[in-house]
Every structure is written in structure tokens, then in C-alpha cells.
Amino acid sequence: MEVRSFTEADRGELRELFGRAGEGSPSASLWGHEDSEAAIYLNPYMDLAPDSLFVAVIDGALVGYLTGCLDGSKFPTESERMSKAIREHRLFFRPGTVFFFARAMLDTASATLRREPTAGDFHDARWPAHLHINVAPEARGTGAADALMNRWLDRLRETGSPGCHLQTLTENTRAVRFFRRMGFAEHAPTPLVPGIRYGGERLHQQTMVWNP
Template sequence: MEIRAFTERDRDGLRALFGRAGQGSPTESLWGHEESEAAVYLTPYMDLEPESLLLAFVDGEMVGYLAGCLDSGRFPSESARMSKAVTGHRLFLRRRPMGFFLRAARDGIGVMVRREPTAGDFEDARWPAHLHINVAAEARGTGAAAALMGRWLDRLAEFDVPGCHLQTLVENTRAVRFFERMGFVKHGPNPVVPGIRYDGRRLHQQNMVYPA
């Protein structure tokens, strides 16, 4: 196994991996338009902080990646990236994404009426770094995810970053267990994530932080 930082020659291969990694998980596809989803959760990391974008290879084949950011305050927020993707890809003119955003609006209204916590960006100076990690189905159980995370935690220590956060889903129990093994702990409430459904069920945000 090889873990190394992203280089420009990896762009096409990583983009292809983004499209198939996570298959079968609750976050396999959010609004059904892969290009715009990559514009939120992958492309900005390739363009703005490639040195914190780590790749895993098994027998020379790219099987996983960790897109990290050492200081979230210096990086466009997820909300800002999503807004840019919505307008740039004209998602409101596409049937499947339009259905997602209408559902998200209804969920948001329901949360306000019930006065429940809302899902959204994480902002806390104690945990300034953040990450997204994804491994192809065929590489799960090979240690690729743990190797990526180990290299990322080494990077946090190298740059004296006090802490890191991530956002996953309560219902993605496999991911939650993995992050706990890596030293992350659950943090805060578990609000509904507007718009997302898995097997017809609403899903809930799980913030996790490192170190405890």
C-alpha cells in the first residue's frame, strides 16, 4: 500500500474514484448530479489545498482518498461551495436535483416549526481542521482508510493543529465506528439533514471531533 499527496496528474483518476467510492452508503449520492457534488466535496480540495489531499494506492491502483483542510476558516464553507455549485450547474433546472432541494426546503421549514437544531457548517476554533474520506468498496477492510487517516493525523501534528472535526451521518454506523477507532468522538446534537433520504428515511448529522 502507498499513501501520498495528490499531484495534478492524479486529477482524472481521482475524479473517477469520486464517482464510484461510497457506493452503497447513505451518502453515495446526495442530489443525483455527480459533477456538481464533486464541485462541493472534491474539486476545491484539488485546487486550493492539494498538499492536504491524500491518496491511497493498492498494487498501484488508486482506491481511496482523504480531502483535508488544516484551517477551515481559510477555506470556502460547505454552504458557500454548495451555493456556487447550485448556480454554476443550474441545478434548479434539473429534475432530480430540483426534487432534492424542494425536499430540503420542506425539511427546513419543519425543523423551524418544531424548533429543532439545524444541520449546517461546523465552526469552532478548538477543531479548525476538517476532512472528508472515501474508500472504494473493494478496498474496504484492507487498511486503506486507516492508513489515510494515520497520515492525516501525522499532518495535523506536524503543523501543530489543535484539533479536527468531520461531519458524517448517524445512520452511517460503519463510518461512525471507524472514526471512533481513529480517536474521534461524537459532538453536539444530531439534527435532520434537509433533503437527504436513504431507503425512504430521513438522515441525521453526526459531528465528530479529534482529539477528545
């Protein structure tokens, strides 16, 4: 297995990997529209932060990737990327996604009435960097995820980053255990993520932080 920096030649294969990496996990998909989700969690990193994008390769094939950003204040926020993708892909008018957004609005209204917080962007100068990591099902247990994370943490140390955060789901216990093992710690409350379901259950955002 090899972990290396992203190159432009990887773009097509990486986009294909995005569609199947994370299968079976609570965070596998938001609303079931792959192109718009890639426009949030993959394309901006290939375009704006390619030096912080790493891929795991086994037998010449991409099996995992980590997208990162050293300073979130210089990168479009997740909310901004999400709003843009929703507009450009007209998700409110697609039969396959309109139900998600209707449910998200109901969840938000219900949470407001109960004075329950809902998920959002994270801003804290102590942890300006952030990441997203995904590994294909066939590569789980090969050490690909560990190698990608170690490469990213080395980059943070080399650049003198004060810290890094990530956002996963509280119910994705496998991911939480992995990030904890890599040195991240749970931080802040766990607000509801409107609209999303896994096994029919509502899901909650878990922010985790790391310091060098």
C-alpha cells in the same frame, strides 16, 4: 498498498474514483448529480489545498482518498461551496435534482415549525481542521481507510494543529464506528439534514472531533 500525497497527474483518476467511492453508504450521494457534488467535496481541495490531499494506491490504481484542510477559516465553507455548485450547475432547474430541493425546503419548513435544528457548518477554534474520506468498495477491509486517516493525523501533529472535526451521518453507523476507533468523539447535537434520504428515512448530521 501505498498512501501518498496527491499530484496533479492524479486529477482525472481521482475524479473517476469520486464517482464510485462510498457506494452503498448513506453518504454516497446528496442529490444524484456527480459533477456538482465533486465541485463541493473534491475539486476545491485539489485546487486550494493539494498539500492536504492524500490518495491510497493498490497495484498502481487509486482506491481511496482523503481531502483535508488545516484551517477552515481560510477555506470556503461547505455552505459557500454548495451554494456556488447549485448556481453554476443550475440544479434548481434540472429534472433529476429539483425534487431533492423541493423536499429539502419542505424538510426545513417542517423542522422550523417543530423547532428542530437543521444541519449546517461547524465553526470552533478548538477544531479548525476538517476532512472528508472515501474508499472504493473493492478496497474496504484492506486497511486503506486506516492508512489515509493515520497519514492525515500525522500531518495534523506535524503542523501543530489544535484539533480536527468532521461531519458524517448518524445513520452511517459503520463510519461513526470507524472514526471513533481512529480517536474521534461525537460532539454536539445531531440535526436533520434536509432533503436527503436513505432507505426512505430522514438522515441526521453527526459532528465528530479529534485532539492531538
